[in-house]
Amino acid sequence: MFKKILIANRGEIACRVIKSAKRMGILTVAVYSEADKDALHVSLADEAVCIGPSTSSQSYLVADRILEACRSTQADAVHPGYGFLSENAEFAKQLDQAGIVFIGPGVHAITSMGDKITSKQLAQEAGVNTVPGSTEVICDPVMAVRIAQSIGYPVMLKASAGGGGKGMRVAFNDEDCQEGFERASNEARSSFGDDRIFIEKFIEQPRHIEIQVLGDTHGNIVHLGERECSLQRRHQKIIEEAPSPFIDEETRARMGEQAVALARAVQYHSAGTVEFIVDAERNFYFLEMNTRLQVEHPVTEFVTGLDLVELMIRIAAGEPLPLSQADIRLKGWAIEARIYAEDPFRNFLPSVGRLVRYAPPSGTEHVRVDTGVYEGGEVSIHYDPMIAKLITYGADREESIQRMRRALNEFTIRGVAHNISFLGALVNHPRFAKGQLSTNLIAEEYPDGFDATNVVHDDPALLIIVCAVIHRRYRERAAQISGQLPGYEPQVGQQWVIVTGNEHHPVEICPAEQGYDVTYADLTYHVESNWEFGQPLFRGRIDGVDVCVQVERRHLIYRLFHWGTQVDMLALSARAAGLLSLMPVKEPPDLSKFLLSPMPGMLASLRVEVGEEVKAGQDLAVVEAMKMENVLRAERDGKVAHIVATVGETLAVDQVILEFE
Structure with missing residues (x-):
């Protein structure tokens, strides 16, 4: 067995590999760019080596620097994780020439399957259905x-x-x-x-379903069932699950047989994934083979009870697979949600900055969080915006969904925008509950983008009641402050109006045994809670039912998160609420004459010049952020008056790129 493994990656996958290696008694080496010097994977590893500047093309993608780090630390093997050099055949070849083991498949398999054109030809030869x-x-x-x-x-x-x-x-x-x-x-x-x-x-209304395969250097190859990966946005997986709610035993067996046949055709050894497109009639077609560990591997680990990272390491060390196809049994149901630093209310624009608060739900035998960040850490502009993967497990799909709902509800992130509200909306969506999925679901259900109106809370009274209790607690504290001017002490009061948007909700709140009684809409609710000031989670019981609501106080505003809903509320006296309704609405400034950067990123190109006439819909600029190109287009006809930003410049959110006449 290896004595020391270098992980040629960063973020959550580097942390994931380190955990398995440590459990096996293997020393670990982390590599990091200058931007990642304080990253979590660096602190978890036994050793760490800086391999270059922040951009991945000068650090994580430079094979020579990874090799030098291996030599300087005397690492026996390299685990590539996913992305970066994980499917780079030349890198695997260089490691082999240096006498360092690549924890992954052979060069032939990487070369054959890594090229989608060649892999499709080989799949056809192996008898695999192709598009x-x-x-x-x-x-x-x-x-x-x-x-x-x-x-x-x-x-x-x-x-x-x-x-x-x-x-x-x-x-x-x-x-x-x-x-x-x-x-x-x-x-x-x-x-x-x-x-x-x-x-x-392009197959319309498709499902994206993949088969996990595992092979050793002794010719043994098995499959570990399927993963449903159909919930995607811009071809990026968001929620995955195992098994699929759509696949029956017969189809699973046929897909597994074809996946194993393809793996055998390229002498595959290690963990790999054969991806298929599946139509409404359960006809399936080969999409590609990923010759690496997948992001979504934890759902397979939950339903099989196997540690795929450990098995990859043991296979690379020459050990045979410890199980046959007959030994593999799928038990229970697992769901994974990818939590990204992106703003779903601004068309999923990437978000960067410091994680002012980061408190994932506690890990249990049914809830797992794979992450590469920590409270106080930075989300960088240079890399993928993933913050964490949240995985839940249950005896069946319904139980796993309910645990996912609760875990998303408790996942607290402040400082950067995130997609938890969007994930909450998806797992609560009727189509998801019924398993009626396709890769088009998000585009079909949110054709105009995602906003707060897409998430209607099943019990709006709950949030109003919680807001009233929290406000009452703040008023009680304010009334107890000593040294206040006589006659002007804050009055706690029992009558309040909770304002949400343009809606006013009168409530009455009175102290009661072990809590408060809140009267709203002619109904009285008894609330008990040990919530303390500053805690991001309000945990308590309303009429004997457990509740957990995220709360953030922003000056006079209470921002509440629950079941994917995000609501801003004000708690005012009846007089103040009446005056508020008379206040004029402040109109936003007219920024139509400017092209603003909608996200932090680099200005990759400008498509217009000063004095040029442009038409609505015309390409104006391209902003590159987190490895994705984003085309900015004209919203109206006009003429370019000034170009403010320069190509190659790093832009902030809402920074002016150009101005129209």
């Missing part, structure tokens, strides 16, 4: 349109070396195809250093 399409490398937009027309729209343009939603575009017509080719090739070049693009038929 109709072209395996030619697309040279330019004209060729892309020609091939797309021959296949028939809609089509998917995909980076041959891609993954994680990078370098992928759906085209419904020639114009989409031309623009999609440019965007996909640019993203592929910046993310993978390989801008080759191919095209295949």
